[in-house]
Structure formats: C-alpha cells, structure tokens
Amino acid sequence: MNYRIDNLQYCKWSRKIFEINREAGLDAVHVTIVYHEDFDELLLEIKKWDKLFKENSDLIFLGGNHEDIEKAQLEKKTAIFFGFQNCSPIEDDINLVEKVHELGCRFMQLTYNNQSLLATGCYEKVDSGVTNFGRETIKEMNKVGIVVDMSHSAEKSTFDAIEISEKPIAITHANPAFWHPAKRNKSNDLLKTLGDSGGMLGLSLYPHHLKNNTNCDLDSFCEMIARTAEIMNLKNIGIGSDLCIEQPDSVVEWMRNGTWSKSKNYGEGSKNRPGFPKQPDWFKDARGFQNLENGLKKIGFSEDETNGILGNNWFNFYKNI
Amino acid sequence: MNYRIDNLQYCKWSRKIFEINREAGLDAVHVTIVYHEDFDELLLEIKKWDKLFKENSDLIFLGGNHEDIEKAQLEKKTAIFFGFQNCSPIEDDINLVEKVHELGCRFMQLTYNNQSLLATGCYEKVDSGVTNFGRETIKEMNKVGIVVDMSHSAEKSTFDAIEISEKPIAITHANPAFWHPAKRNKSNDLLKTLGDSGGMLGLSLYPHHLKNNTNCDLDSFCEMIARTAEIMNLKNIGIGSDLCIEQPDSVVEWMRNGTWSKSKNYGEGSKNRPGFPKQPDWFKDARGFQNLENGLKKIGFSEDETNGILGNNWFNFYKNI
Numbered sequence A, B: 001m002n003y004r005i006d007n008l009q010y011c012k013w014s015r016k017i018f019e020i021n022r023e024a025g026l027d028a029v030h031v032t033i034v035y036h037e038d039f040d041e042l043l044l045e046i047k048k049w050d051k052l053f054k055e056n057s058d059l060i061f062l063g064g065n066h067e068d069i070e071k072a073q074l075e076k077k078t079a080i081f082f083g084f085q086n087c088s089p090i091e092d093d094i095n096l097v098e099k100v101h102e103l104g105c106r107f108m109q110l111t112y113n114n115q116s117l118l119a120t121g122c123y124e125k126v127d128s129g130v131t132n133f134g135r136e137t138i139k140e141m142n143k144v145g146i147v148v149d150m151s152h153s154a155e156k157s158t159f160d161a162i163e164i165s166e167k168p169i170a171i172t173h174a175n176p177a178f179w180h181p182a183k184r185n186k187s188n189d190l191l192k193t194l195g196d197s198g199g200m201l202g203l204s205l206y207p208h209h210l211k212n213n214t215n216c217d218l219d220s221f222c223e224m225i226a227r228t229a230e231i232m233n234l235k236n237i238g239i240g241s242d243l244c245i246e247q248p249d250s251v252v253e254w255m256r257n258g259t260w261s262k263s264k265n266y267g268e269g270s271k272n273r274p275g276f277p278k279q280p281d282w283f284k285d286a287r288g289f290q291n292l293e294n295g296l297k298k299i300g301f302s303e304d305e306t307n308g309i310l311g312n313n314w315f316n317f318y319k320n321i
Helices: A015-023 A039-055 A066-075 A095-102 A132-144 A155-164 A188-196 A218-228 A249-257 A286-298 A303-320 B015-023 B039-055 B066-075 B095-102 B132-144 B155-164 B188-196 B218-228 B249-257 B286-298 B303-320
Strands: A005-009 A028-034 A060-062 A078-084 A105-109 A147-149 A200-203 A237-239 B005-009 B028-034 B060-062 B078-084 B105-109 B147-149 B200-203 B237-239
Touching: A005 A200, A005 A237, A005 A286, A005 A303, A015 A078, A015 A286, A028 A039, A028 A066, A028 A303, A039 A060, A039 A078, A039 A095, A060 A066, A066 A078, A066 A303, A095 A105, A095 A132, A132 A147, A132 A155, A155 A188, A188 A200, A200 A218, A200 A303, A218 A286, A237 A303, A286 A303, B005 B200, B005 B237, B005 B286, B005 B303, B015 B078, B015 B286, B028 B039, B028 B066, B028 B303, B039 B060, B039 B078, B039 B095, B060 B066, B066 B078, B066 B303, B095 B105, B095 B132, B132 B147, B132 B155, B155 B188, B188 B200, B200 B218, B200 B303, B218 B286, B237 B303, B286 B303
Parallel strands: A005 A028, A028 A078, A060 A078, A078 A105, A105 A147, A200 A237, B005 B028, B028 B078, B060 B078, B078 B105, B105 B147, B200 B237
Antiparallel strands: none
16 A cells, blocks of 8 residues: 655644645644643643544544554545644653653654753754753653654754664654755754664755745755665655645744744744745645655656655554554 | 841741741841742742741741842841742743742742753753753843852853853852862852852852761861852852751652653762751751851951851842842
C-alpha cells in the first residue's frame, strides 16, 4: 500500500480544510495543536478538537499509531496526529509527559525558537544543548511514545537530542541549509547524523524555508530533495509542509512573540513583511502533493522512491516507533 | 541609624520565628515565598502570608522599599520583603513581571540550579547565559523595581545579568568559592565584577556553603569576610543567611527536584545526607547576628564596617534601587 502523509500542518481548521486534505489523498496529517499554551490551555484546545472530530467524523479521526493510518486509508478518511511546537504544555512537570500522551500527543518540539526548559531554540545567541530537565523528558517521551521533534531547535541541542534519545527523532518541518541558508534550515552534518540515527526529515513548503521564497519553483524543490538524498538515506525523507492555511497574520505574530517580549519580533519575516508569506503556486494547499509527485518523477525518482517521500517513509517511521 | 537585615530566609514561618527575628533585632528580612510555583500557586502562597501578616501584625508587615525598613525600626517590627528563588511565577509572560511586583515581589532569581526560560542554573552542564526572554525580563524587572538575584545561577549567566541589567543586581545568598569551592559559591572574578557594578553579595550561613559545613567556626567565617573585602568593596557585602528553620527534609528534597525528574537529585547533599544540614552552633537562627557582630569586631572590623555588613549595606542598596 502507498500512503500520503503530511507531517506538519497548522491550518485554521475547518471542514473545508479537511476536505482539501482528503482531496489531496492524505491518509494522515500531524497537526500542531499548541505553540505556547500551558497544560490548562492545551485542554481547551483539545476540547475544540473533540468538536471538530464530532462534526467531521466522515473526514477525520484522532490517530494514535500507524494502524490508524491503514484504517484511514480503508475508510477514506484522514488520521489526525496531535503535536506540540513547544514544550510549554508539560510546564515544569515530568509527570505531564505521560498525561499529554494519554491526551493524544505524538510529537513534541523541545523548543520553539527560544530557550525552553528542555533545550535551546534556533533564535538564541548561544546554544547550551539539552538541559537536565530535557534529558529526563526525552527518556520519558521515549518511554510513553512521543516523538522528539527538533524543527525549531538550535544545532547542538539537536545533536544532543539525537544522542540522548533511545528512539529516532524527527525534524518534522525544515529544509537543508545548503539549498536555502535560513536559520530554521539544517546543516549537512546534522542531516547526515539524523538520517544515520533513523530519524526523519519532513521537508517544508513554508516560503521562508524555500529558495526564492514564494517564487521557489517546483523543479528547484525536487532537485533539492535529490541532493538531500545524497546526504541522508532517501528513506528518512518525507514531507512536513508547515501549511498554515487561512490563519490570520495575528497568528504568526503570536507564534513568534508569544508573551515573552514587549517589543515586536519578526522572526523569519521582517518589519515590511510581518505576516504569513504567500505559498508558491504549485503548493497552495495539500493538493500540491500531486504537483510534487509529478515533479519528483520528472527529475528521475522511481515510483517507489516518490511514494516513499510522499508518505510511505513517514508511515514506516510511525510503524517502527 | 544602624539597621540589621538578613537578606534571605526560607523558614517554616510561624510566630515563633518572627519573634526570634525580632529578638535578633532584624529590621528587615528578604523572605523566599516561592521556589518552583507558577503564578496561580504564588497567589496561594500570598494568601498564606496575608494571614501571617494579620495574625502577627505586632511583629511583621510587608515591606515595599527602604522607608519600610526605617519604619520597622521605629515600630520595633520586621519588614518582610518578598522574593522568588525561581522565575516560574512569571511563567512565559513578560506582563507578569509587573503583576508580581504589585503583589510585593522585590527580588527574583533568574534560575534555581537548572536551566530556566531566562538563564542557566549552576547545576547545568553548559551555561548559555541570559536568553532572549531573559534579556526582556531583566529590562522589565529594572523598570518595575525587582532586583535580579543570581544566587543559584551559573557563572556566564551571572556575568550576562550584571552587564544587561541597568540597575545593580544581587547575589543574595552565596559565599566566595576561594573559601569553600561549592558549586553554589562564586569566583573571585565574578565577585569583583559584581562589586564594581554596585551589586551586593549576601553571605550565606547555610552549612553546604560553609568551609567545614556544620563545623565551620566563626573566626573562619569572619576571616573569609575580610578576604572577600579585598576582592570587592566591603560596602557591597551583607548577610543572606539562607536560614531554613524548622523546614522538614521533604522541603529540601522538593527544592532540589521540583517536578523535573523521576529519579532523585541530591543537589548539595548526598544519598547518605539527603536532608537539611545542621546549622553551626554560633548561627542556629538569626540571633547568631550577635555572634557575627562579636566575631567581626574581634578580627578588627570597625563599628561602622560591622554595622555595614550586618545591615546598613543592604539598607543602602535598597535605598539606591
């Protein structure tokens, strides 16, 4: 069987978006349900998702493991896997790791741009690596079954996490820095170590991570994948589109600033372009997976390789974890 | 006027302890009201203090600035200044800095042993210094009037804090490492920089910070002060006893472990000596200030210098901040 998986979306969820994801043939989506929320605020977000699951039960359901991806394909639905982009929901309490797993969490970033209690984010000046609490938390995440996600983390912290974690980790949404040297994109050394450890890279379609931003062309993106496959095994590469469809610009401002600053931080944006950037024409939403399929085949990827990139590699990762 | 100030206590508060502090002639005490508590838990602690203030209004009242120390002396009471040993009460929200100041907070540690969102604690392997959120928070603490306390912080973080803060900072309870090389004690370089910046060192009477622990003798402690005054100006030296009178051992276990680990961390203690260490005979409680006075004079400090160390230096620090 072939699966289509987008391993990172943070859309303004609605029936319309679930329909688009189904139209795109997505069997599974890893969705970000919280950024800077604490445990109580997480519970409120989960309540909203309970309602979404109820109202759209013909399109989506909460996924817990790889069997739910198989089930989704059989039932022509999309399995939704919960993830956090920051570790704020576990607050300073190791015992909450198990709790958030019970609530459905399957991916958790140790950091979002800034320093967290667990590790350093990619926007800090100095990267001290995984902290005392971070080491304990990774052990606990391994035990209960939450994937360590280092997409927004700094480099030493990511190397540390790969070394400390007894299970492969993921960078669910980022691109290689050799192609586009953004702060959020990753070095060859890191990608090689990630791949060697069995970890996954989810390639991002978020314009700030793309060469030429919104004007990035499909061929360039697909060629980047071919070159990345020379650094890490192709089987460790998937898609994590980072689609933020229909989110207002206030959301990206909140992502970047949370409540940690009284001045305004523009993150990957700038004062003149503070909002969400426009998606490339060939990936306006998940239906762009069809363009990716065409593009990958065009530059010479086989049927199997293409299916691997577009979902089977993530499926195997879910299966092995 | 001469003032007696103990700039750090975390006792199991009761009328008995307030009486002891009065008997010791303390005009002001900086008390730790929270360690790992979040904002809501802080409010509960403040409720407990409201009750203590009501029930012991003949002995104590909440202090806000140096004038309350003068008032305390006139009224033969002890002004209580609130402080936090960790930054957890402001959670991840810069706006809570002003709120906690309104609630009475006048000192806040940026870290307690481990990495926090603001800086690195002295028990971490790597010290990345003050973080993005930390820089914003120091600015805000300067603005509203909360002293940055780096007693439990790592060295680079402390140098950073001194540099970033527009107002002098404090190390409310620690000793020089040259005398007793504990993790919590401070290097000569750091003490010199602290003093040069107008910052205060509160010398600790907590046995783990003392040469020979519980068996430390008074002469050795007083000689240490004389040697410290060769590194930093005597006017920047005071007392922060770190007295934890009548606290059960479960409290020190909680201080060290909070909720960040499933295994047990012994901090400054050890598996065989996990609890609170016994105080030296000459400083069982704040009445030991009298022994300190005798000891300081005995090794040659003048009346003025002795009064400076035992309270006037802290008073001037409060006055200038």
